[in-house]
Amino acid sequence: MLRYFAWAHGLTALGLVGAFWLGFAYSGTLSGAMGFLTIGAILAVLEISLSFDNAIVNANKLNEMDPVWRRRFLTWGILIAVFGMRLVFPLLIVVVAAGLGPVEAIRLAATQPAQYAEIIRGAHLSIAAFGGAFLMMVALSYFIDEGKEVDWIAGLEAVLRRCGSVRGAEIALVLVFMIGFSWVLPETSRDEFLFAAVSGLLTFLGVDMLGRVLDAQDAAATAAKGGLGAFLYLEVLDASFSFDGVIGAFALTQNLFLIGIGLGIGALYVRSMTIMLVEQQTLTEFRYLEHGAFWSILVLSVIMFAQTLTHIPEVITGLLGAGFIACSLVSSLRYRARKARLRTE
Template sequence: MEKSSYSYFTWAFIVTVVGLALGAWVGWNFTGTISGTLSIFFICVVLAVLEISLSFDNAIVNANKLKEMTPVWQQRFLTWGILIAVFGMRIVFPLLIVVIAANVGPWAAIQLAIAEPEEYSRIMGEAHLSIAAFGGTFLMMVALTYFFDEHKDIHWVHAIESRVSKFAAIKGVEIAFVLILMLIFASFLDETESATFILSAIYGLVTFLAVDVLGNVLDQQQAALEGAAKGGFGAFLYLEVLDASFSFDGVIGAFALTNNLFIIAIGLGIGAMYVRSMTIMLVEKGTLAQYRYLEHGAFYAILILSVIMYAQSLTHIPEVITGLGGAGLIGLSLWSSIRYNRKHGVEDSDVTPAPHAH
């Protein structure tokens, strides 16, 4: 019997209830008033919705990579990977920024988050330029690598994608594109900020290339040992860095709503569980194969997110624009896929679901 779509979200619903109850408890402990508790409860809800809206494309890209991985590594990513995503990126990462930026120890950073949330938020804000440049560059490379592919034969926006794929034969074309865009944005910043932006962007580029090379080497070694070229630790590593890059925007955006690290961790942690549930559903139900342009919509959303992260080095862009823009593109690609299926008589039953990922 095939699982219903709702059943994939059982754990996400449980985490939502527990998380919101925890949010109310934190609210009461920090404010001691019902209005303060309700306010913090509402912020947790908004943060969860923000994370979900920003992460549709993340779930689709995760599913795209997961379907190539062995069941063992699929399971490892969906268990260990989600723990790293929730605790590593939503709690450890913001603390690590403060540790580096303020040159204090981890315990001092935690105390700063509890006792002086305004100062903690200010330090996070000062690190925003570096984070935007690093994360924007990494995500831009992820998107451009998808489009600059000479073997890519399915095109959603045919006029653009067919031409772009022809340029894929030129070695390093996507790197050149990123470097040009990096220099354009840096030219609008003052000398100090420009140097920080370029250095952070280069770190993002080097990280992408290093993860790509290391991932291929590790997976080739595993394939030689197992006799099957399936994704293992290399693909797992790629997905973790990709998840981290997606998280930058949500974590930084969260500080616009609250300075409290614990509220941010609760709200974004709830959202992260929905991303996991969506990923499993997409893999098991074969949704990516069923809707041929859905993947395209996700990578367009990633490309736009990367440009927005670059643009945030110049001006503030509300997170709602980022979230709605990505969700809108994915919705449009889904609608295009449904139209294609109707036109060509493709039925849901024509697609074979992937093996279970958990």
């Protein structure tokens, strides 16, 4: 197992050294450097706890991908995940929200971190609405499927599975959530919320449609193009998972570069975990683990919608997600033990 995390361990050491140096450069004191080092480590743990379900979903999708595109996701994808979503994405928020150029945004992050963080927090409503709608579509598309054969929370999942016979049932449910939350929002925020949420819904549908179109190409091109569709889907999914961590990180520090280091370390471990799950075929050994991950995603999507109304601590989000996954793991182990007993009788 250690071989899967060798790169992550090595880059973690470099990242923490970088966090220590960054703290010393900003404060000029040993205590300041140690403070940056501690926050960097906490951010890494935060990212891992919020993204474990992401690793499970990624592994499930990677099992179906062409090997070439699987390698590309695990190499190019880590660059996009670490540098794109954990560093460039917060910069783009400021560029768009404040109307600044990229260089000015970087300068603002380096010299006026409090003002920079305030701009990020100002964009929280749109980010939460977009991510909530996208992730809810991800989860409901898994449960509302007539072809789904295994249920974990049997009664509820069976009802959702039967809804698969109704075309667009998952879209209708997401729209109900969107309209419900928009009613209780202040009138001044409704248009922004609905625009962002509809954008998240359309993004999911667009990426899903692109994947289906590419997968329908002739046999000679299916592997490469179908791999591209799956690659794009996973990258958008990873981006949606990272929203919560990026916004939550500003509660711990206003330093963009420290956030990039801490969340980047966490993203490396999530990718390493994904590789382990794929190569060890863990999802086939644990019958309900995938179900736990998608329930965790559904809960996360509801929490992201709820965060448009009130702040919900990231520790609650992480514990709820970990709780669903832990329960599904226990259920899987019980199923394996029961099946083993039946074979021996």
